[in-house]
Amino acid sequence: MCGHNMFRQRQWSHVPVTTSNAICIFLSYINIFFLLFLCIVSNTTETAATTVKLPGNVSVPAVIIFGDSIVDTGNNNNNFKTLARCNFLPYGKDLKGGMPTGRFSIGKVPSDLIVEAFGIKELLPAYLDPTLQPEDLLTGVVIAAGGAGYDPLTAQLAGVASLSDQLKQFQEYVEKLKGIAGEERTNFIIANCLIFVVAGSNDISNTYFLSGARKLEYDVPSYTDFMLNYASQFVKDLYGLGARRIGVLNAPPIGCVPSQRTVGGGVLRECDDKQNQASQLFNFKLSAEMDGLNKNLPNSRVVYIDIYNPLLDLIINPTKYGFEVVNKGCCGSGIIEVTKLCNQFQPAGTCSDDSKYVFWDSYHPTETAYKIIVQQMLDKYANRFF
Numbered sequence: 001m002c003g004h005n006m007f008r009q010r011q012w013s014h015v016p017v018t019t020s021n022a023i024c025i026f027l028s029y030i031n032i033f034f035l036l037f038l039c040i041v042s043n044t045t046e047t048a049a050t051t052v053k054l055p056g057n058v059s060v061p062a063v064i065i066f067g068d069s070i071v072d073t074g075n076n077n078n079n080f081k082t083l084a085r086c087n088f089l090p091y092g093k094d095l096k097g098g099m100p101t102g103r104f105s106i107g108k109v110p111s112d113l114i115v116e117a118f119g120i121k122e123l124l125p126a127y128l129d130p131t132l133q134p135e136d137l138l139t140g141v142v143i144a145a146g147g148a149g150y151d152p153l154t155a156q157l158a159g160v161a162s163l164s165d166q167l168k169q170f171q172e173y174v175e176k177l178k179g180i181a182g183e184e185r186t187n188f189i190i191a192n193c194l195i196f197v198v199a200g201s202n203d204i205s206n207t208y209f210l211s212g213a214r215k216l217e218y219d220v221p222s223y224t225d226f227m228l229n230y231a232s233q234f235v236k237d238l239y240g241l242g243a244r245r246i247g248v249l250n251a252p253p254i255g256c257v258p259s260q261r262t263v264g265g266g267v268l269r270e271c272d273d274k275q276n277q278a279s280q281l282f283n284f285k286l287s288a289e290m291d292g293l294n295k296n297l298p299n300s301r302v303v304y305i306d307i308y309n310p311l312l313d314l315i316i317n318p319t320k321y322g323f324e325v326v327n328k329g330c331c332g333s334g335i336i337e338v339t340k341l342c343n344q345f346q347p348a349g350t351c352s353d354d355s356k357y358v359f360w361d362s363y364h365p366t367e368t369a370y371k372i373i374v375q376q377m378l379d380k381y382a383n384r385f386f
Contacts, residue, residue, distance in 0.1 A: 051119045052378055058386045061189045062140035063115040063124060064173075066166050066234075067198030067249075069146030069364065071111045074102025074126035075161065076146050082159035084147035089344040090331060094354075094367065102126060104146055104339075106330070106360045107367035111142045113374040114196065127169055134180050140193060143169050146339075149203035150230040153213060157206065163199065163234050171241065190242040194385060196305075197234065200251035200286075203227050204278045205260055220274075224282040232289050239297050245385045247303045248290050251279040253312045258328045259362035262335045269327055269335070271315075283308055303384045310373045311365070314358050321372055322355070329359040330366065338363045 054060065065071045069084060077087040085102065086092075092100035094107035103109045108116075111124040120139050125132055127141040143166045147158030155162035161169070177186045203223075208214050214223055235246055254260055255272030264272035283306070290304035315326045328334025330351040331342040338361045351357060360366045365373070 052117050052382045054118075055386055059192055060118050060120065060194055062138065062193035063111070063118065063120060063196070064140045064170070064193055065111045065114075065124065065142045065144055065196045065198065066163065066170070067144040067196070068148045068202055069104040069144075070201070071109060071142060071196070071198045072102065072104060072126070072144045072146040073109060073111050073124055073129075073142045075128045075142065075144065077102040077126070078128070078130070079145075079160060082147060083339055084145075084158050084160055086146070086339055086342070090342065090350050093350075096123075104361070104364045105367055105370065106354050108370065109367075110198070110370050110374050111144075111196075113370060114194070114378070115140060117374070117378055118194070127173060134176075137173065137177050137180060138189070141173065143173070144198065147202060148199060149201075149207060150199050150227045150234070151203045151207050151214070152230070154202045154207045157211060157213065158202070163230065167234070167237055167241075170238075174241065187242060191244045193243075194245050194247065195238060195243050196247045196249065197231070197238075198249045199231070200227060200279070200282060201254045204251060204275055204282070205254045205257075208278070209260075209272075209275055210263065220278050220281065224278065224285055227282055228285045228289055231286060232293065235290070235293055235302060236297075239293075239300060239302075244299055245301045245303075247305050247381065247385070248286065249305045249307050250283040250286055251308065253308055253315065254279055256312065256315050256326075257363050258335055258359055259338060261327055262362070279308060301385045303381055305377055305381050307373055307377060310376050311369075314369055314372065318358065321369075323358050323369070324356040325351075326358045328357075329361040329363075330354040330357040331361045334359070334362060336362050 074087060076082055076085045086104050087100050087102040089100055092103055095101060095103065115124040116122050124140060124142050125136050127143045145161040145166065147160040148155045148162060150163060152162050152164065174186060174190060177189065208223055218226060231248065235248060238246055253276050255264065255275030260272050260275055261269040264275065287304045290302050294300060294302035314321055314323060318324060318326050329337065331337050332346050332348040337346065342361045354360060354366050355368045357366050358369045
């Protein structure tokens with residue numbers, strides 16, 4: 001059969017052409033091609049599982065995301081006025097060889113999962129990343145800043161870019177894009193890209209309930225009206241700048257995140273019903289407003305996206321998704337640690353298996369939880385943009 005002697009010759013031409021040798025050579029090539037085939041199939045399968053299938057006449061050239069820490073990928077890294085930074089371990093320890101990037105999780109965040117699902121690129125960079133390359137702008141960026149909200153006071157209290165500031169950065173982005181791709185191509189990118197807005201949780205949890213900064217002026221119904229006005233105007237402003245495909249995520253069940261259980265959930269650390277009820281009221285109003293904008297803004301696709309119920313289902317029915325812990329995060333004690341308090345020097349360390357946890361720190365979900373929520377979101381809403 002296939003011995004090793006045939007491979008000791010310096011030149012293939014010196015190998016006697018026998019039936020046995022010919023079979024060996026043929027089988028060697030078959031093995032090589034089989035291995036290559038397995039690699040190709042493996043890669044294709046992985047891509048197919050995470051890629052949204054677009055209609056034949058539809059293009060999504062870029063993804064651009066505004067909002068808060070759920071989607072921020074590092075815009076606060078060099079903002080030393082704020083505590084809403086996480087460009088240090090253990091944040092990001094599962095991302096790109098354990099390099100913290102400013103993402104408020106252990107690995108990828110929804111921004112990355114969305115852009116990856118559309119087959120555009122693996123990670124969506126922060127607009128303020130100093131290493132950002134001109135070609136990165138062509139396929140989209142994250143303009144969101146951790147700590148922001150619809151209420152301008154929310155960003156002011158956190159010392160971060162407000163949605164108004166983010167809109168100015170978007171205008172700068174568009175001008176940079178024109179310099180790279182020209183005006184016609186830029187107009188095409190902005191009109192056909194997917195834009196997502198993720199905000200509201202900081203307004204409810206921090207500005208209204210935790211700090212009480214708006215309680216003297218507003219009750220919950222009037223404050224949610226106040227938030228809604230800013231949300232609506234922001235979408236109109238994006239439309240005025242050429243955006244046509246705009247997804248607006250609703251507020252999560254913020255009263256069930258670990259830190260809010262600790263602050264407002266009593267001795268047993270139950271979900272804080274007051275915060276959840278505020279989220280639900282805001283979401284009811286937001287849904288109607290976005291539906292109205294979708295009908296009244298010509299050629300637009302303004303899509304209201306529910307993430308309140310998908311996240312709540314993970315919390316209420318964890319074993320259905322393979323989770324074991326829902327009332328605390330993986331980092332530290334899990335009941336209060338977030339941003340600076342979740343660091344590699346705090347004595348409690350991190351949990352041994354974050355995939356069993358819905359939350360990474362006391363405020364932000366794990367990559368595992370994000371993957372489930374984003375997949376459900378895209379399955380339900382992706383076709384509404386086209």
